[in-house]
Amino acid sequence: MIEKRTPIPVTEAIKKVMAYAKEGEIETVQLEEAYGRYLAEPLCADHDVPPFDRSPYDGFAIRAVDSASASLTHPVEFEVIEAIGAGDVAKQVVQPFQAVRIMTGAQIPSGCDAVVMLELTNEYERNGKKYMSIKRSFKPGDNISFQGEDARKGDVLVPKGTFINPGVQALLATFGYAEVKVAKKPRIGIFATGSELLEVSEPLVPGKIRNSNSYMISAQVIRSGAIPVYFGTLADDVDECLAAIEQVLDDVDILITTGGVSVGDYDYLPTIYERLGAEVLFNKVAMRPGSVTTVAHVNGKLLFGLSGNPSACYVGYELFVRPVVRTRLFSPKPYLRKKTATLLADFPKPNPFTRFVRSYVTVQDGRLYVFPVGMDKSNIVTSLAKANALMVLPGGTRGFAKGDTVNVWLLEDEEGSAV
Numbered sequence: 001m002i003e004k005r006t007p008i009p010v011t012e013a014i015k016k017v018m019a020y021a022k023e024g025e026i027e028t029v030q031l032e033e034a035y036g037r038y039l040a041e042p043l044c045a046d047h048d049v050p051p052f053d054r055s056p057y058d059g060f061a062i063r064a065v066d067s068a069s070a071s072l073t074h075p076v077e078f079e080v081i082e083a084i085g086a087g088d089v090a091k092q093v094v095q096p097f098q099a100v101r102i103m104t105g106a107q108i109p110s111g112c113d114a115v116v117m118l119e120l121t122n123e124y125e126r127n128g129k130k131y132m133s134i135k136r137s138f139k140p141g142d143n144i145s146f147q148g149e150d151a152r153k154g155d156v157l158v159p160k161g162t163f164i165n166p167g168v169q170a171l172l173a174t175f176g177y178a179e180v181k182v183a184k185k186p187r188i189g190i191f192a193t194g195s196e197l198l199e200v201s202e203p204l205v206p207g208k209i210r211n212s213n214s215y216m217i218s219a220q221v222i223r224s225g226a227i228p229v230y231f232g233t234l235a236d237d238v239d240e241c242l243a244a245i246e247q248v249l250d251d252v253d254i255l256i257t258t259g260g261v262s263v264g265d266y267d268y269l270p271t272i273y274e275r276l277g278a279e280v281l282f283n284k285v286a287m288r289p290g291s292v293t294t295v296a297h298v299n300g301k302l303l304f305g306l307s308g309n310p311s312a313c314y315v316g317y318e319l320f321v322r323p324v325v326r327t328r329l330f331s332p333k334p335y336l337r338k339k340t341a342t343l344l345a346d347f348p349k350p351n352p353f354t355r356f357v358r359s360y361v362t363v364q365d366g367r368l369y370v371f372p373v374g375m376d377k378s379n380i381v382t383s384l385a386k387a388n389a390l391m392v393l394p395g396g397t398r399g400f401a402k403g404d405t406v407n408v409w410l411l412e413d414e415e416g417s418a419v
């Protein structure tokens, strides 16, 4: 008799999986290799930035008080006692009505408290000495880039778990992180099961199709920040599958299989979980696509039995595997980023279960709009290429109409969501 499965709500299924999600390990990489990784510790300012008061202009450093009487008709003259570029430090202490010629980035000489841009000065020489005059007054602090105005010593600038983008790279360099502690990328094993599967280079023959899932999943694994370890395809043979899975289990942090999780004659994953002694967390979710998604764990290791149908497989990864990966990468926001958007097309299909529609989100005049891409069936592969979001339609709703506000989960977004 066919096994009767009880679907659980999506949120409950995610919760069950996340109960097994844990922070991963830390590794140290050279700064050059840090881009695209995730910080394993907060990035803190261990000194002020800038570390000293400096000039934001090419000009002259003066004592503002000396400029008090300067006007168009009565310029004030300064003797230029020294010239410094960025990286130099003035040797002399400036006395009343003296100035230091200073270039952008150079430390403000002691005694000076304002900078006059070159363009506002008149320069000349007299008796072998250099002078400049100005025709307006300056206040203390004028044109000074102050110590600590960018960052204060002790500030936490970037929290742990943040994606290292080019800006974070700049901060890491600023604070002398030649080596960076990053989250170790989890290794995710992938098997595609199905006797119908051909490898990419093989020509089509009757009854067979090319395996696209493992390449799709590998890309999703990389997008989420982990390392895919593709172990190949497996025929629908329970002993062969079990042996292959047992052989690789110790070598990966997470194992994904695609296909073979439904109730068909050749859907062997349920038997394999049983033989492995794995505890099945759920084998039916009240969602479309991906209702057959099955998750089990053995010795704390998660085994994801994603559907063989490409769209169901894709959605299964984003909903259940991605947040586990992101948690291992220390992210406080492991889920897909959630937004609302205005529907640009009618979606008349009723939704007995939560529906994840492969969709495209656009921004127009600062507002988000969404439309479904391609056919909305779990065995469809073409719609995936155009999707940058999942439109989430709650179970128990009828169709939606153009102009309705709907929830969207963004697929290409680094930010993520905490819930």
Ligand SMILES: Nc1nc2c(c(=O)[nH]1)N[C@H]1C(S)=C(S)[C@@H](COP(=O)(O)OP(=O)(O)OC[C@H]3O[C@@H](n4cnc5c(N)ncnc54)[C@H](O)[C@@H]3O)O[C@H]1N2
Pocket: 192, 193, 194, 196, 197, 209, 210, 211, 212, 213, 214, 258, 259, 260, 261, 262, 263, 264, 267, 289, 290, 291, 292, 306, 307, 308, 309, 310, 312, 378, 379
């Ligand atoms: N009697 C029932 N039949 C089915 C049910 C059900 O509840 N009762 N559920 C359906 C749903 S929903 C889905 S989704 C699929 C899930 O099937 P499986 O996860 O068992 O996957 P397979 O049977 O192995 O394959 C399904 C489909 O996907 C194609 N496939 C498989 N692997 C790949 C791959 N690597 N690349 C591309 N395409 C792949 C495969 O050829 C099949 O066409 O079950 C329904 N049936």
Ligand code: MOO
Pocket: 287, 288, 289, 290, 291, 292, 293, 307, 309, 311, 312, 378, 379
């Ligand atoms: O699991 Mo199936 O993908 O619901 O369509």
Ligand SMILES: [Mg+2]
Pocket: 259, 260, 261, 262, 263, 264, 266, 267, 308
């Ligand atoms: Mg099947």
